[in-house]
Amino acid sequence: MGFHTFDAEQAEQLERPGRYRWVSAEELVGPLVEAGAAVVADLGSGTGFYTDDVAPHVETVYGVDVQSEMHDAYREKGTPENVELVASDVADLPFADGELDGVFSTMTYHEFASDAAMAELARVVRSGGLVVTFDWAADGAGEQGPPVDERFAADDAVAALEAVGFEVVSAATRTETFGVVARAP
Numbered sequence: 001m002g003f004h005t006f007d008a009e010q011a012e013q014l015e016r017p018g019r020y021r022w023v024s025a026e027e028l029v030g031p032l033v034e035a036g037a038a039v040v041a042d043l044g045s046g047t048g049f050y051t052d053d054v055a056p057h058v059e060t061v062y063g064v065d066v067q068s069e070m071h072d073a074y075r076e077k078g079t080p081e082n083v084e085l086v087a088s089d090v091a092d093l094p095f096a097d098g099e100l101d102g103v104f105s106t107m108t109y110h111e112f113a114s115d116a117a118m119a120e121l122a123r124v125v126r127s128g129g130l131v132v133t134f135d136w137a138a139d140g141a142g143e144q145g146p147p148v149d150e151r152f153a154a155d156d157a158v159a160a161l162e163a164v165g166f167e168v169v170s171a172a173t174r175t176e177t178f179g180v181v182a183r184a185p
Contacts, residue, residue, distance in 0.1 A: 022144070022177050023106050023134040025053035031132050031169075031181045033057050037101035043090050044108025048074040048083065054104065055080040062086050064093065091116035095124040102130040109135035110151055113160060122164040125184040131166060132181050133157060140176035154178035
């Protein structure tokens with residue numbers, strides 16, 4: 001299951017406003033604003049579609065992507081001044097312990113979900129900080145996003161986050177996607 005990486009040659013598809021059908025800007029930004037997050041990282045930032053939604057509400061957003069081609073596309077589009085692009089795998093983030101007030105991911109959990117990545121999130125998110133993740137649900141029809149056999153269920157994400165000490169604040173499965181918000185101990 002999982003570990004499907006989006007084809008960087010299809011980067012322009014990540015800029016479609018229709019993506020808000022699956023995850024709205026408000027449901028992504030809301031928990032981060034409510035928690036007073038100032039320094040956050042977008043895990044699998046791609047071309048910055050959702051990074052751009054979060055940027056006006058925080059001091060710094062690190063756009064983390066394993067594919068430098070995605071960063072090239074984001075730079076070409078134009079990055080907000082408070083966005084710093086970081087080429088990294090989620091299992092090996094270049095941040096200090098507790099450096100981040102939160103992390104978020106939109107439709108990329110299936111690309112990085114591993115014990116090593118979860119441990120890394122527990123290391124870099126400060127006590128009380130948030131993990132906000134939305135991804136394609138394992139029980140979805142599979143007409144959009146990665147193949148169903150590469151997806152996770154909300155319960156999988158909940159279990160993985162709880163295993164490294166996060167407290168799940170909310171978890172919901174929707175038609176094709178799930179959303180999980182968790183707080184660091």
